[in-house]
Amino acid sequence: MSDKTPVDFWFDPLCPWAWMTSRWVLEVEKVRDIEVRWHLMSLAVLNEDKLDELPDEYREMLEVKAWGPVRVVIAAQEEHGPEVLGDLYTALGTRIHNQEQGPGRETVAAALKDVGLPESLMDHWDDTPYEPQLRASHQEGIDKVGQEVGTPVIAVPGADGGQVAFFGPVVTPAPKGEEAARLWDGTLAVASVPGFYEIKRTRTKGPDFSNL
Numbered sequence: 001m002s003d004k005t006p007v008d009f010w011f012d013p014l015c016p017w018a019w020m021t022s023r024w025v026l027e028v029e030k031v032r033d034i035e036v037r038w039h040l041m042s043l044a045v046l047n048e049d050k051l052d053e054l055p056d057e058y059r060e061m062l063e064v065k066a067w068g069p070v071r072v073v074i075a076a077q078e079e080h081g082p083e084v085l086g087d088l089y090t091a092l093g094t095r096i097h098n099q100e101q102g103p104g105r106e107t108v109a110a111a112l113k114d115v116g117l118p119e120s121l122m123d124h125w126d127d128t129p130y131e132p133q134l135r136a137s138h139q140e141g142i143d144k145v146g147q148e149v150g151t152p153v154i155a156v157p158g159a160d161g162g163q164v165a166f167f168g169p170v171v172t173p174a175p176k177g178e179e180a181a182r183l184w185d186g187t188l189a190v191a192s193v194p195g196f197y198e199i200k201r202t203r204t205k206g207p208d209f210s211n212l
Contacts, residue, residue: 003033006156007029007034008037008141014061019096020172020207021154021174022152027174027180028181037082038086039137042067042070043062043151045135046138046151069103071125071134074131075130076112078133079121084117091114094212097207097209144165164191169183170203172205
């Protein structure tokens with residue numbers, strides 16, 4: 001058993017903001033005594049009951065692009081263990097976001113190859129028997145923060161023996177070194193206050209992947 005503080009992180013590989021946050025948490029892992037444990041959630045599952053309320057472009061993304069990658073990732077988890085998720089997410093995010101390859105079949109197949117996972121996992125792209133596991137993983141994360149948020153979700157041990165969980169933070173570019181540590185310490189301080197719900201300001205630009 002590790003004596004490091006476990007940090008549970010739920011992600012959908014399509015989300016650029018979750019990708020930025022994940023790179024920040026990995027920076028924190030270098031300077032704080034934490035260990036990240038990766039879990040899958042799904043923007044397609046999160047929004048499946050409100051597609052008719054969404055803008056056309058976002059609805060099309062969820063219906064056409066969002067399912068294939070998470071099906072493949074949950075199959076990788078179920079057939080090769082949850083320990084493969086961190087490296088697979090890094091391979092996927094690097095290709096999808098940093099290299100702007102998008103979340104198509106070729107990108108996901110290449111990411112599997114990057115981390116030594118079998119190409120046969122692509123057989124789950126259109127349909128997978130592991131959808132119940134995908135939905136259960138998603139629900140575990142979203143139950144901690146509520147349906148009104150998205151990805152990422154982070155959960156850490158709380159003082160009462162339970163967990164402190166929160167959505168985000170949304171940050172760009174991903175802080176590094178001591179700046180990453182300061183943001184982590186501040187985020188935990190805010191999130192651990194009983195009754196605290198939200199802090200937010202207007203976002204003025206998209207994610208900056210240039211320092212990743």
